[in-house]
Amino acid sequence: MMSPSKQAYVPFVSVANMMKLVHAIGVEQVMIDLAAEIEADFRRWPLFDKTPRVASHSDVGVIELMPTSDGETYGFKYVNGHPSNMKRGLQTVTAFGLLADVATGYPLLLSEMTILTALRTAATSAMAAKWLAPKGAKTMALIGNGAQAEFQALAFKAVCGISEIRLYDIDPAASAKCAANLAGCGLKVVSCDSAEQAILGAEIITTVTADKQYATILTDNMVGAGVHINAVGGDCPGKTELHKDILTRASVFVEYPPQTRIEGEIQQMDPNFPVTELWQVIAGTAAGRRAARDVTLFDSVGFAIEDFSALRYVLGKLASLGLADQLDMIADPDDPRDLFGMLMRAA
Amino acid sequence: MMSPSKQAYVPFVSVANMMKLVHAIGVEQVMIDLAAEIEADFRRWPLFDKTPRVASHSDVGVIELMPTSDGETYGFKYVNGHPSNMKRGLQTVTAFGLLADVATGYPLLLSEMTILTALRTAATSAMAAKWLAPKGAKTMALIGNGAQAEFQALAFKAVCGISEIRLYDIDPAASAKCAANLAGCGLKVVSCDSAEQAILGAEIITTVTADKQYATILTDNMVGAGVHINAVGGDCPGKTELHKDILTRASVFVEYPPQTRIEGEIQQMDPNFPVTELWQVIAGTAAGRRAARDVTLFDSVGFAIEDFSALRYVLGKLASLGLADQLDMIADPDDPRDLFGMLMRAA
Numbered sequence: 001m002m003s004p005s006k007q008a009y010v011p012f013v014s015v016a017n018m019m020k021l022v023h024a025i026g027v028e029q030v031m032i033d034l035a036a037e038i039e040a041d042f043r044r045w046p047l048f049d050k051t052p053r054v055a056s057h058s059d060v061g062v063i064e065l066m067p068t069s070d071g072e073t074y075g076f077k078y079v080n081g082h083p084s085n086m087k088r089g090l091q092t093v094t095a096f097g098l099l100a101d102v103a104t105g106y107p108l109l110l111s112e113m114t115i116l117t118a119l120r121t122a123a124t125s126a127m128a129a130k131w132l133a134p135k136g137a138k139t140m141a142l143i144g145n146g147a148q149a150e151f152q153a154l155a156f157k158a159v160c161g162i163s164e165i166r167l168y169d170i171d172p173a174a175s176a177k178c179a180a181n182l183a184g185c186g187l188k189v190v191s192c193d194s195a196e197q198a199i200l201g202a203e204i205i206t207t208v209t210a211d212k213q214y215a216t217i218l219t220d221n222m223v224g225a226g227v228h229i230n231a232v233g234g235d236c237p238g239k240t241e242l243h244k245d246i247l248t249r250a251s252v253f254v255e256y257p258p259q260t261r262i263e264g265e266i267q268q269m270d271p272n273f274p275v276t277e278l279w280q281v282i283a284g285t286a287a288g289r290r291a292a293r294d295v296t297l298f299d300s301v302g303f304a305i306e307d308f309s310a311l312r313y314v315l316g317k318l319a320s321l322g323l324a325d326q327l328d329m330i331a332d333p334d335d336p337r338d339l340f341g342m343l344m345r346a347a
Numbered sequence: 348m349m350s351p352s353k354q355a356y357v358p359f360v361s362v363a364n365m366m367k368l369v370h371a372i373g374v375e376q377v378m379i380d381l382a383a384e385i386e387a388d389f390r391r392w393p394l395f396d397k398t399p400r401v402a403s404h405s406d407v408g409v410i411e412l413m414p415t416s417d418g419e420t421y422g423f424k425y426v427n428g429h430p431s432n433m434k435r436g437l438q439t440v441t442a443f444g445l446l447a448d449v450a451t452g453y454p455l456l457l458s459e460m461t462i463l464t465a466l467r468t469a470a471t472s473a474m475a476a477k478w479l480a481p482k483g484a485k486t487m488a489l490i491g492n493g494a495q496a497e498f499q500a501l502a503f504k505a506v507c508g509i510s511e512i513r514l515y516d517i518d519p520a521a522s523a524k525c526a527a528n529l530a531g532c533g534l535k536v537v538s539c540d541s542a543e544q545a546i547l548g549a550e551i552i553t554t555v556t557a558d559k560q561y562a563t564i565l566t567d568n569m570v571g572a573g574v575h576i577n578a579v580g581g582d583c584p585g586k587t588e589l590h591k592d593i594l595t596r597a598s599v600f601v602e603y604p605p606q607t608r609i610e611g612e613i614q615q616m617d618p619n620f621p622v623t624e625l626w627q628v629i630a631g632t633a634a635g636r637r638a639a640r641d642v643t644l645f646d647s648v649g650f651a652i653e654d655f656s657a658l659r660y661v662l663g664k665l666a667s668l669g670l671a672d673q674l675d676m677i678a679d680p681d682d683p684r685d686l687f688g689m690l691m692r693a694a
Contacts, residue, residue: 007437015677016693027691054412056414056421063421065401065412067401069405076412078447082451085452085683090451090679091678094677102407103407104408104437105408105428105429106427106441112677114677118686147685151686151687177688328363329361330438330459332362340528343366346363346370
């Protein structure tokens with residue numbers, strides 16, 4: 001049996017290697033880099049093939065495929081969302097992703113994306129806030145202190161210059177975990193007993209809770225003039241975090257409207273509820289924050305282009321960092337029409 | 348750093364291990380087993396989540412995701428189709444696939460599927476012919492002698508009792524390769540100089556050509572009464588093999604009409620062109636072949652449920668055969684909310 005050619009192997013970034021990659025670069029630098037990569041891809045947004053993610057729902061969660069392509073490279077992510085997993089000691093969200101060459105359809109990279117999704121979600125939030133939050137914002141309330149919380153805190157520090165994080169979670173143990181993890185990172189961290197206390201003095205409010213239900217993490221009277229809300233947790237049908245009165249009052253920015261209208265906070269609103277696509281703010285074709293007293297809301301659900309940017313970033317780092325295994329995933333007969341012969345010769 | 352738990356690992360079947368698995372069981376037995384698995388899943392067809400595959404088209408090919416779920420297990424396949432790849436020495440079709448637990452969203456299996464797709468496509472064709480072809484058929488014309496050809500020949504031998512295969516390809520080298528690979532397998536193999544010659548005496552005609560264009564591999568006058576046509580090659584928009592007059596005359600059977608109307612031979616016909624879903628024939632709610640003189644046509648494009656059946660078959664074999672590597676693909680912190688802590692402790 002001949003050895004497979006180089007084409008037969010797909011570079012694979014394992015969880016262990018993804019962690020090594022993050023530490024080789026530094027987690028805050030990764031946030032800065034990812035925010036820049038995602039912003040660059042949002043700037044060329046019209047170029048991409050876009051589709052709402054392909055979701056398979058069950059009573060306990062959802063499994064989604066999120067494909068996109070820029071015409072040269074194709075990418076997709078597999079991701080689940082199972083809030084009940086936590087009780088079993090499992091992650092709510094796990095993910096992996098792939099890049100492929102559009103010209104041949106051959107995979108270029110397979111990568112863990114549980115960690116990478118956490119990084120890109122936080123980097124996207126911080127990138128959006130750079131465009132939408134009040135200038136000079138220093139304090140962020142962080143409501144929901146689960147798996148995504150520290151990533152949000154560090155991204156806002158690295159990308160937006162936030163210096164104080166005010167934590168609140170219905171489970172004090174989650175806030176304690178988050179505060180312990182953030183100790184020594186250079187942020188002032190304040191643990192709070194209520195959402196009301198957490199938002200005191202905060203120019204940015206991030207909600208990142210995990211329950212799959214219509215929840216009201218923020219009511220209208222909690223949101224003062226001039227605040228930027230980064231709503232991360234409402235990301236599937238039946239799962240929202242904000243009272244709809246906030247949406248009526250805020251300027252709402254979204255990733256991909258056909259997906260956000262199904263999954264985001266605006267699923268509570270009329271199908272024609274006015275929103276601005278974030279990419280247009282970045283491209284200069286739509287206004288972001290118009291006045292200091294505006295309430296801006298990034299109704300984030302996560303879009304395939306962000307995963308594409310993150311996977312391309314990882315692939316770009318492999319040349320210098322290594323950190324990939326080679327997976328024998330693609331059958332590669334010497335004569336491409338002789339797949340059967342290859343199989344028989346392996347006997 | 349603690350070692351990841353068992354949940355962090357996903358069994359991965361490489362190309363090398365898939366070949367070992369096929370040889371451990373025997374290729375004809377695999378065809379018989381897969382046909383039975385696919386037939387069993389077709390019998391419970393209404394249970395499955397079904398969607399047309401999610402395709403990303405370019406000038407040179409297509410990349411597709413094919414998801415489905417039976418409510419307990421979720422599966423999807425990544426597959427490309429790039430007819431121009433052959434000129435570069437690459438496969439036209441490469442694929443891999445995944446199974447996951449619907450209850451948790453955690454992957455259960457990652458597998459190469461270039462070889463497995465070739466096996467399941469042939470097994471599906473033979474299973475359909477078992478229901479649709481004339482009883483006692485012994486001779487099959489095989490037009491298009493590329494990567495899928497030998498798999499079709501062996502599946503029809505193993506599942507339908509075909510004893511003679513009549514080969515034709517516009518490239519005689521492809522037929523020579525196919526004939527050489529089939530030597531000694533127990534089939535009488537006849538190489539022919541034209542499609543007309545290949546179909547002489549054939550009760551079953553299989554077309555499995557690869558060009559991405561509207562082609563006419565069979566014209567109406569070539570198809571005699573009582574024949575079963577297994578049309579495998581027409582499987583994406585703009586790619587067909589049969590003259591439309593054949594479709595008008597034949598009883599047409601399909602996998603999933605919303606997908607076949609876009610991708611199959613019937614893309615040439617009116618959107619209301621009558622077809623029968625193959626699963627209904629198997630379940631006993633629709634007629635298959637009605638008379639000896641009927642022309643039956645299985646307009647096969649490949650559907651996600653066939654991949655699901657094949658992946659479940661492979662997963663079921665791993666317990667006894669091994670043949671999987673363990674991929675560190677799922678981040679698995681001790682505390683599911685402490686993904687960031689896991690990342691930091693890895694430093």
